Amino acid sequence: MITSMILFPLAGFVINGAWSLWSARNGTRVSPRVSGSIATTAMVAAFMAAIMARAQIPATGSIEVDCFRWFSLGSLSVDFKLRLDALSSIFTLVITGVGAMIHLYSVSYMEEDEAAGKYFAYLNLFCFMMLNLVLGGTLPQVFLGWEGVGLASYLLIGFWYREEANVAAGQKAFIMNRIGDLGFLIAMFIGYKYSGSLDLTTVEKVILPAGVGTSFVLLIFLACTGKSAQLPLFTWLPDAMAGPTPVSALIHAATMVTSGVYLLARLSPVISQSATGMAVIAGIGAATALITAIIACFQRDIKKVLAYSTVSQLGFMFAACGVGAFGAGVFHVMTHAFFKALLFLAAGSVIHGLHGEQDIFKMGGLKKKLPVTFWTFTAGWAAILGLPPFSGFFSKDEILHQALVSNSGSAWLFGVLLIAAVLTAFYMTRLYRLVFFGTPRMDQAKFDHAHESPVPMALPLVLLGVLSLAGGFAGEPVHLAHPESALSTPTWVIMIVSVIAAAIGATIAFRRYSVSEVKAEPTSDVFRIDAVYSKLFGGGLGVIASASQWLEERVVQGMIRMVAAVTDLSGNMIRVLQVGSAQAYLLMMIIALVVMVFYFMKGVV
Amino acid sequence: MTAFEPWMLLVVSILVFCIGLLGLILRKNLLVMLMSIELMLNAVNLCFVTFSKMHQLLDGHLTVLFVMTVAAAESAVGLGLVIAMFRNLRSVDSDQIQLLRD
């Protein structure tokens, strides 16, 4: 059952990939409907398999399926095996479930794109890799998925590759992810060195010496910052919005970016050993949550707002992991997957309805025009604000609670996260208000042409809306080791505080943007992080590369020229002896003979 | 006064060989160079026969017969070459043959 779960998307990828390649070669087109149906069917089948597999998991423990021996060398042997337990099961359900809906949504979203076959192939490839990531029983296999989703992300961000900007965004994502992957690689080496194996079951249990443990945790976290767009490496995610909107929903909101949380939760026994490492994770998570929430308040592009919001929400999850509340983090992954996928799809529906308009200051008053989108967006909005009883309420509240009460938590952490929550409410309400209410700020013609999306797009919206509403009642999906509480603040106090915080943010935004003439705000890269990075890394790399080029041209090539000159010189010297007379050569031969006889037969003659 | 012993012939052979070699190195006249080669061949022949005597074998004699055959062939071809060269260059000076130089 587990095997078939990953084989369905793979089959979809192979079929769609081969078909679109073949038709590209012959100059024919792949029917988006057919290839979309194939891909969606594969995902639905995988979802069924995931549900059935979920039922088979024993109460405590996991199912393991050994597929084949991947490689072995010396004492190391790495199997290709799938491991399903409560944690990975949650992820598989989210990936296949949300994935199936987004596939369905895409069938109609991509209807007019001539490369739809390729698109669905990539999407299936992504799901296959993502399932490998969460089901992998060994670290290299997780790494396979880890890099594989990066690849799929690169392909899909740069899907419309004729625009240089899209390609550049894809490359940025891939390279920043690679920086993180370096951390993953080296962490694997450390894990192998100390546990003698790369099996997750073994590595999970390994006890690392203090210093090594910290570097292990930090390296793993480096990988997470790349994949999950945390503070030093988050700038790729907003750029990644260059891809088609369903891709943003699936990859850059619901699944791939949460794989960092999965990895931390998966390795939680090792991670918890290092207090320093945990503190760094919590700190960076909270800082990311705050900083990107601030940036989100200054965005005009509907997708960029959601992208920064995603980064901010991921910051919440990492903060939870950092205080030891891995369960809360995973819970938020799940609810976030529902409401953020919903928000993105709804945004996609808006963009689709407005024929590509993405600027929120050129929207407004769409409530009537796009009723389904409006109501489902409302559910998502309420969920991300954390209004009870929407799903986000439960998970966010849990995170805030743990940030305050757990041993490694603190009032500071709680405070930062609370401010981030207020800001979240502010920018989401700003978006909500500007898009759906007030007077339309676009051409009348465009407004008139705005239309609700067709059923295949609306259906996933509704389903995700229901999940955003009710998903929180499922409760914390996995029971990972809970942090010990230092304080005994009751839960209900936190609940009230967080709801009040959300209400404050929402109210400010509503009041600010309820004036009849909304002034367009310029987009602002508040902290200029991107610019600094491109100066620092782009420039730095350029300088180093120039230096090596200089070294190459002057020193290395100079060395060659020197060797050539020496050869030339000695050639000229030897040329003197080449008089061109056979007798002179004979004489030299005899001289050499005499010298050799003298040298070698000293004792004899 | 000592009696004659075969090794003395070896010394003679060496001397003649070296003289032939010297001639080969010093002279530019191709005819004389060929003669020097004949001298060297003869010296070697003498060596063979002497060794044959010292070893009490006849192989040396046989070898000399073959060397003589080769020497005859060699001088015939060599002299043919000298004639051919003389035809082209009007000279038998070895320094005149330098087509390969530089």
Added chain:
Amino acid sequence: MDFPLLAFSVFSTIAILGSLLVIFKKNPVSSAFALVLVFFAFAGLYALLGAHLVAALQILVYAGAIMVLFVFVIMLLNQDEPVHDLEATGVIYRVVSALTVTALGAILVRAVLASKSMTPSGALTDEKIASLGGNMKAISEQLFTDRVFHFELTSFLLLGAIVATVTLAKRKSRGEEGEV
């Protein structure tokens, strides 16, 4: 002074002096005649060693055939006048050559003096050869039994040499450079 030593002294002196004449005479014809002298001296030395067949062949082949060839060519090419090629070479070259050849000779002589006598590896003493019917018969028997293959090979060599010489020396049927 017994006869072998006397004969050796005479023949070897002639051989060495003749060789020197060969290489130092200005006129190729003189060199050729000195060479004949050397060949005869060698024949004497062979006879001294009891190699009668070789001695006879030395006179027949070298002094007879090869020398005739040389003299014939010298005359053909009008080379019977002094040449001054020796003086054309530099002094340094001449000195270096002489020293090198002397060194080579010294090494070889040293080697000979270091191993004047050797244990015979065969058993064909003079008496044994006499009992086999003489030097010539003994050689012939070996030549036409054990070495017959090699003997036949030399005929190919000679054939090749003949063809080569004819080709080289053949006058071109046309062309101005054909006259000698």
Added chain:
Amino acid sequence: METSSSLSFLLTIPLLAVVISWVIPKALQRIYAIFGSALILALTVYETSGILFSSTTEAAKAYFVDQRLEWVSELGLSAGFRLDGVSAWFLVLSALTTLVAFYLRGIWYRKQPRLFVSMGFFLLFALNSAFLATDLITFYLSYEAVFIPMIFMVGVWGENQKASAVFRFFLMSFAGSILMLVAMFQLMSMHHAATGQWSSHLPDILKVVANVPVESLLWPGAGFLLAFAIKVPLVPFHGWLKEVYVNAPMPGTIWMSAILSKLGVVGVIRFVLPLFPAVIKEYQGALLAVSAVSVIYAALLAIRSNEGKTLLAYSSISHLGFVMLGLFSLSSEGSNAGVLLSVGHAVTSGMLFYLLHQVEERSGNLDLTTSKGLATAYPVLFSGLFIAVLASVSLPGTLNFGGEFLVLLNAYRASALCTILAALGVILGAVYMLRFFQRLGLGKTGTANPVDVLVKKDLSLADLLMVVLLVGIVIYGGINPGIFMKG
């Protein structure tokens, strides 16, 4: 059970192919070359199948063959060959590379095709002999014989600056191999001093070298290492490479990058590591550092390259830096990983250069300063190129990943610092390879191109077949890399 005749067979077949190529009409040379090399590839795989496809190294050992032919035994000259888990794969690789190189169409089939084909087969012979050699002199002769066809390749069918390229190539390689020859003579005289016998046979010399103090092995070791460092090449001995790669015709580049560079790898595995373990141990840190610096430095140069072939040339140096890192980790695991990565690099670089030639045929140049956007016009070609690019950045699931991963894993135990430094090359690799692909394939079409660039045919079926074969190897090797590690 294999018999020793299989070795002679593997060595004589390419020579036979050389002879036959002289009686094949010019028009049929390409067909002959392709079928001939395919046949040789099939025969090589068949003859070595016992080793290639056995499940473990232990099982493969039953098929290892040692052969020694006496030559001049008084001087210890003999010809020694050994077919084992390392050489078997390199034999297959050299046959495969030859097939790929012959498959390309180009000027070499119009100008003196007979010379080209016979030189190609001769190169195959020399390579096979070098990969199998266990005798110092045999190895040296084969190692040098490889030059002959390569010099013809660059000299006859090369690009603009071929004279300078040939000169540099010859100079640098010869400088290295002459030092190696001196080192070989030193080893042989050590053997003579110890046993009174001359021998150039590796097992004989190994017995003697074990008792020689480290100090006297330093210079021979340095001679060998330098020769291989130039061949591979390692920074800073790579100066010859760029000009030669760029000026060589594409088949020559394929041969050089895919298989000639592996002569150095095999040399280190066969000769340097067994002969001078103590010396290498002593200088392990420096050697690892040189390898790591090669990775980084070449990657930086690749980032700065503005021409497709140059970029791939530097990327080749960078990848081989990883291989050497594996070898110098001084464990059998590291060596095995190095072999695996060598195989990976050979297949991927063969594929990259092969497809690059197709791109060049269509666009006329490989300038990377402007985007070409060719992927729209040639989707299949660029899909293949993309897979090659992915393999080259060693994405998991491709052949290179296992190699690079295991190399780094083993090198980490030897030196964490050098490993981390080299691992930075993984990032830089992504930077330059993605830029390479983007500039050739992506972006707006027709901005920098004359229109006729975009109307040629996409990959032909025959070319597609070759690409599918190579992609198959890359993917299969990604799933089952263990097959390449039988050392």
